[in-house]
Amino acid sequence: MTGLPGPPDRPVEASDELLLCYCTSLTVGELRRAVGAGRWPLPGKERTGKLCTGCLGDLLVCLRWFDAKPVA
Amino acid sequence: MSSNLSALLSATFYVPGYEHLVELIHQRDELARRRLASLDLAVYDPSGALLASSAVDPRAEILDLGAVVTAMADPPPRVMVTFDARYDAGVFPYRPHHYGYLHRSQSSDPSLYYAVNAVLGGVPDRVGATNLNNFETYVLRRHPSAARYSVLLGCLARWAPVEAQVFAHYGTERVLHEVTLQPRQHVEVPLEPERGGHRVDRVELKSLYRLASYVVGRRDGSDDLVLFDHLFTYFK
Numbered sequence: 370m371t372g373l374p375g376p377p378d379r380p381v382e383a384s385d386e387l388l389l390c391y392c393t394s395l396t397v398g399e400l401r402r403a404v405g406a407g408r409w410p411l412p413g414k415e416r417t418g419k420l421c422t423g424c425l426g427d428l429l430v431c432l433r434w435f436d437a438k439p440v441a
Numbered sequence: 442m443s444s445n446l447s448a449l450l451s452a453t454f455y456v457p458g459y460e461h462l463v464e465l466i467h468q469r470d471e472l473a474r475r476r477l478a479s480l481d482l483a484v485y486d487p488s489g490a491l492l493a494s495s496a497v498d499p500r501a502e503i504l505d506l507g508a509v510v511t512a513m514a515d516p517p518p519r520v521m522v523t524f525d526a527r528y529d530a531g532v533f534p535y536r537p538h539h540y541g542y543l544h545r546s547q548s549s550d551p552s553l554y555y556a557v558n559a560v561l562g563g564v565p566d567r568v569g570a571t572n573l574n575n576f577e578t579y580v581l582r583r584h585p586s587a588a589r590y591s592v593l594l595g596c597l598a599r600w601a602p603v604e605a606q607v608f609a610h611y612g613t614e615r616v617l618h619e620v621t622l623q624p625r626q627h628v629e630v631p632l633e634p635e636r637g638g639h640r641v642d643r644v645e646l647k648s649l650y651r652l653a654s655y656v657v658g659r660r661d662g663s664d665d666l667v668l669f670d671h672l673f674t675y676f677k
Contacts, residue, residue: 383600392561422573426598
């Protein structure tokens with residue numbers, strides 16, 4: 370997302386129940402908890418953002434909200 | 442969301458003056474068991490503002506977009522309509538498809554039929570597809586009545602803006618149109634019909650992530666739509 374402004378603070382509507390990736394059925398809450406526990410990417414969710422790619426931008430925004438560390 | 446259900450978010454664009462119907466489930470069996478688990482509809486103006494949202498009876502077969510939009514107070518000239526479906530993967534092993542029917546009132550032009558663009562969840566994980574979906578193309582057949590072409594783009598992200606590049610090809614010449622869309626914004630990118638004696642013959646779309654996208658053609662004079670089709674993934 371080079372050249373684009375950073376994401377705003379996490380908005381209220383970004384609730385844990387919200388479906389983030391329609392291809393892998395990952396919710397915002399699942400991502401938040403996995404990142405917090407240092408378990409991202411979760412088994413079976415590795416292809417989040419890589420299939421239809423439609424959620425990729427939102428996934429990157431969420432990872433920044435949740436302060437995810439780069440995956441080695 | 443129940444973990445037993447899969448999800449698909451599709452989108453189309455509505456402009457006034459057309460009968461515009463969407464067949465919510467194309468696949469049918471004799472017992473008509475193929476129903477969505479749920480379907481939520483949302484309508485956005487070009488700036489991305491939500492104008493309306495509602496749950497649709499998943500038993501419904503046909504949705505009249507004109508009725509939905511004209512029921513709103515002072516709708517803009519173009520809206521993006523999203524279809525947020527939940528479905529049982531056992532009933533729809535790949536995914537459910539929505540199909541559109543488009544015909545201008547009182548027009549003698551033939552009706553247009555199109556597949557509603559599946560944007561989010563268009564490649565469910567169980568299918569195992571690995572094709573890129575955010576690079577798309579469309580080859581324009583020479584259509585004698587289509588004088589003007591354009592590309593309709595909609596951003597279905599909730600929080601992330603996106604930069605998109607639309608390339609129009611004229612023989613060996615290529616013209617770039619760059620667009621930045623905020624979440625749920627949509628835009629129509631007009632294409633020059635001709636350059637250097639060559640008609641526009643191909644369109645490419647590149648973006649960081651998949652957008653709702655259609656190529657449209659309009660008849661000169663009447664402005665009637667004679668083409669309304671989604672782009673296709675480029676790399677196979």
